[in-house]
Amino acid sequence: MSTTARIPAAPVDGILGQIVKTMSRRMFGKVPESMGVLWHHKDALKASMAYGRKLDSWDKLDKNLSTYATMAAAATIGCSFCLDFGYFMAHNHGLDETKAREVPRWRESAVFTPVERRVMEYAEAMCQTPVEVTDELSAALLDDLGPAGLVELTTKVGFMNATARGNVALGIHSEEFADACGLAPLATPAAAAVTSSA
Numbered sequence: 001m002s003t004t005a006r007i008p009a010a011p012v013d014g015i016l017g018q019i020v021k022t023m024s025r026r027m028f029g030k031v032p033e034s035m036g037v038l039w040h041h042k043d044a045l046k047a048s049m050a051y052g053r054k055l056d057s058w059d060k061l062d063k064n065l066s067t068y069a070t071m072a073a074a075a076t077i078g079c080s081f082c083l084d085f086g087y088f089m090a091h092n093h094g095l096d097e098t099k100a101r102e103v104p105r106w107r108e109s110a111v112f113t114p115v116e117r118r119v120m121e122y123a124e125a126m127c128q129t130p131v132e133v134t135d136e137l138s139a140a141l142l143d144d145l146g147p148a149g150l151v152e153l154t155t156k157v158g159f160m161n162a163t164a165r166g167n168v169a170l171g172i173h174s175e176e177f178a179d180a181c182g183l184a185p186l187a188t189p190a191a192a193a194v195t196s197s198a
Helices: 014-028 034-057 063-077 080-092 097-105 114-126 135-170 190-197
Strands: none
Touching: 014 034, 034 135, 063 080, 063 097, 063 114, 063 135, 080 097, 080 135, 114 135
């Protein structure tokens, strides 16, 4: 599989480009290469970034649970950019990065609580076609999170599902944000490790 995006990057230019580059360097330490791909349609980029920031400001769902859920969705879809970026942001926001690095192998890992496992199971189920969320899982999460928390979880996973699928379709891959700040590599599921070593 190619590690090059399917659309050549455009120069991130103009006054808006300078603002975006300054903000990116401040937030991420660099300007993501994928920014140039999305720069071809600035309105789509701005809308996506604005909605993402709005979702990040919500507080009905614990921030760690939100991170595990969106990272689990990214892992299910296969978006290396989103998975790496989620891990990097968990570190930057002072969240539990030890657990965040384990998300790709959450079913095998012993570090997660039952609620955290249900949240990641829900995220995975939402990313299937057709959606595989069960009444039992929804009822358990309603007890765990309350109505507002479950709606927030669903909305954030839905947004990640769209973003991750878009990145995969465009050929946008990990830009190794986590490596750049010295984080340990993301854990790899045992089955995937066996397959990749064959």
